Amino acid sequence: MTENINTLLIGGFSSGKTHFGAQLLARLQKKSGELELREAAPSVALFEEALTRLAAGMSSEHTARQMFGDIKIPTADRSGRGIDLIWPEYGGEQVDDIASKRLISPRWRKRTRECDHWVLLIRLLHIKTEDDLVSRPLDKLYTERRQADNRPKENAFNWSSQALLLELMQLLLYVREQSTCRRLYRPKLLVLLSCWDEMPVTKMTIPGSVLASELPMFYSYLRANWDEDALTICGLSSLSRNLKPDVPDPEYVDRGPEAFGYIVLPDGTETSDLTLPIARLAVGSKL
Amino acid sequence: MVDSEALSGEERGQSLLSYKLLADRLAAEAFDRPVRIIWSKSDFEIPEGTKERLKEHLARNLPNASQISVSVVGSHENGGKARAHFAELLSWLLEPALMELPCAKSNPHSEDFFLGFGS
Numbered sequence: 001m002t003e004n005i006n007t008l009l010i011g012g013f014s015s016g017k018t019h020f021g022a023q024l025l026a027r028l029q030k031k032s033g034e035l036e037l038r039e040a041a042p043s044v045a046l047f048e049e050a051l052t053r054l055a056a057g058m059s060s061e062h063t064a065r066q067m068f069g070d071i072k073i074p075t076a077d078r079s080g081r082g083i084d085l086i087w088p089e090y091g092g093e094q095v096d097d098i099a100s101k102r103l104i105s106p107r108w109r110k111r112t113r114e115c116d117h118w119v120l121l122i123r124l125l126h127i128k129t130e131d132d133l134v135s136r137p138l139d140k141l142y143t144e145r146r147q148a149d150n151r152p153k154e155n156a157f158n159w160s161s162q163a164l165l166l167e168l169m170q171l172l173l174y175v176r177e178q179s180t181c182r183r184l185y186r187p188k189l190l191v192l193l194s195c196w197d198e199m200p201v202t203k204m205t206i207p208g209s210v211l212a213s214e215l216p217m218f219y220s221y222l223r224a225n226w227d228e229d230a231l232t233i234c235g236l237s238s239l240s241r242n243l244k245p246d247v248p249d250p251e252y253v254d255r256g257p258e259a260f261g262y263i264v265l266p267d268g269t270e271t272s273d274l275t276l277p278i279a280r281l282a283v284g285s286k287l
Numbered sequence: 288m289v290d291s292e293a294l295s296g297e298e299r300g301q302s303l304l305s306y307k308l309l310a311d312r313l314a315a316e317a318f319d320r321p322v323r324i325i326w327s328k329s330d331f332e333i334p335e336g337t338k339e340r341l342k343e344h345l346a347r348n349l350p351n352a353s354q355i356s357v358s359v360v361g362s363h364e365n366g367g368k369a370r371a372h373f374a375e376l377l378s379w380l381l382e383p384a385l386m387e388l389p390c391a392k393s394n395p396h397s398e399d400f401f402l403g404f405g406s
Contacts, residue, residue, distance in 0.1 A: 029311060031347060040315035044308065055300035253300040254336045 002074075002082030005282040006114055008187070010168070011121030013092040016194035018063050019238040020121070021089055022050035024274055026258045028075055033275035035282075038074040038082060046071050046089045057252035059243040065091035068107060075275075083282050099168035100159070104175055112175050117281050118187045120169075121236070123194045124214050127161040162218040169221070183227040190281045191222070196235035196264055198242065204268040207235040232287055234277050235264030289324060289341070291331040291356075299337050307344050314348040322352040323379065329356035 011017040025047055028037045044051065046069050050060035070088040077083060088111070098104050104112070159167070173180060176187075193199075193207050201210060211233055212219040222231060240260040243249055252260065262270045263277055265287050280287050293302040313322065324345060345352065357372050 029307065029344075037311070040311040051304055052301050055304035056298065057300060248300075254334060256300070256303070256336075256340050 002084055003282070004084045004086065005117055006086045006111075007088070007278075007281075008111055008115035008118045009088050009121065010095055010118060010172070011092055011194070012096045014062070014126060015092055015121040015123045016236070016238055017092060017121055018047070018050045018060050018089065019054070020192070020194065020236065020274070021087060022047045022054055022060065023238045023257060023261045024087070024278065025051065025073070026054075026256075027261075027274045028073060030258050033273040034279035035075045035077055035083065035085075035275035038076045041071065041073050043071065051257075053245075054239075054243075054252070054257040057243065057248035057250065059239070059245050061245065063089065063091045065093045067091045068094070077279050077283065081283070083279075085278070085282070095168065096164075098171060099164045102167075102171065104171065109175050112172050113177075116187050117190075118172075119190045119192060119278075119281070121192050121194045122165070122211075122215075124210070125195060125198050127215065162215040165215070165218050166221050180225050183230075184225055185227045185230045188230045188281055188284060189222070189226055189232070190277055191231070191233045192236040192277070193234070193264075194236045194238070196262075197237040197240055199235075201235075203270075205235075205264070206266065206268045207264050208233040208266060210235070229286060232277065232281070233266060234287070236274075237262050237264075238274070289326050291326055291328045291333050294333045294337055294341070295331045299334065303337055303341055306341055310345055310348050317349070322349050323376070324349070324352050324354045325376065326354065326356040327358070328360070329358040330360040 009017060009021075025041070025044060027033050028035060028041075031037060053060040068088075068090040070086050073085040073087055075083050075085050094105075094108070098108065173184075178184065178187075191207075191211065193210060196207075199210070208219075222233075238261045239257070240262060241249070243252065261274055262272050263274055264270055265276075277287060289306055290302070293299070294306075296302070345354075355372055355376055357376065358369060
């Protein structure tokens with residue numbers, strides 16, 4: 001029996017969606033993980049550019065803002081259960097626009113309603129954290145506020161990154177007509193803290209704790225609204241290192257992109273199997 | 288046909304990727320038909336890591352495919368071997384019993400003697 005797993009991948013500008021999609025495809029082709037390709041994918045055109053760039057040891061170009069498509073990947077898990085993974089690819093600005101403009105396009109609305117498996121990519125290094133009493137003592141607050149009063153009013157207020165993230169999740173749930181009176185069991189949510197290799201963390205750091213310390217309000221929101229069994233927080237490094245867009249990395253060319261990339265599981269252990277969290281998300285079992 | 292020159296050059300990463308994608312596509316369409324992988328221009332030295340990765344991919348996706356290396360360079364020194372490989376390849380291609388192909392009976396509706404030959 002084959003199951004259709006329609007994935008809603010949520011990730012803003014430069015959150016690492018394309019690299020993850022391309023590396024996931026490469027892992028599925030390699031057939032060494034929890035999920036593997038059952039037959040040749042119908043078309044890898046959406047990820048061809050990224051796959052080619054990675055094979056040449058360079059990072060891929062930014063995905064065009066208007067791009068929106070998906071690829072159906074026929075996979076099977078270790079028990080032989082067929083899972084057709086529907087994996088999207090799009091310009092990340094579309095997600096940023098949903099939260100900041102509070103507008104959702106019909107195709108995003110459709111996808112939000114149809115998908116019961118959500119993957120949220122957050123690149124913490126690109127997240128702006130707000131100052132608090134520790135990082136900005138009260139005396140500074142007073143002088144800065146006086147300076148702020150002299151600035152033009154339209155620049156006076158900006159949403160913080162975690163407020164925008166929270167707004168985005170609430171908006172998507174609203175569009176889905178999903179009540180949060182009870183903790184959510186659907187959609188299942190996998191939070192991937194992307195580009196983990198660029199974070200100043202040690203081995204065995206627990207991704208959930210990193211999210212809690214960097215984005216405490218958002219973390220509390222997730223814990224308060226999702227059932228414990230339906231929420232997983234992992235670290236993700238799709239490439240293991242920072243590739244340049246114009247200078248090939250010779251080790252990448254010789255060992256191949258499939259030799260790089262890892263996932264930090266909720267308990268802090270690392271695995272090179274990028275398909276593992278997706279497989280568990282698909283079958284609904286905890287990591 | 289795997290081009291050893293492409294796999295030994297600067298763009299070997301991209302070439303390897305396209306051969307892997309091609310092998311996947313072939314594996315999905317070949318069913319039980321015989322497949323032979325020809326490593327052409329085999330006088331070019333493919334870096335060990337690149338060759339191993341492609342071999343592993345081919346072995347996993349086309350496990351029943353046989354392989355042969357051919358090259359036309361250096362045939363003076365190695366003429367016999369090069370000729371033997373080409374001859375083996377051609378005879379394999381032309382072996383209907385091996386390919387389990389039925390011999391088609393021609394039934395041409397043509398006045399042309401050339402097309403009518405064999406009817």
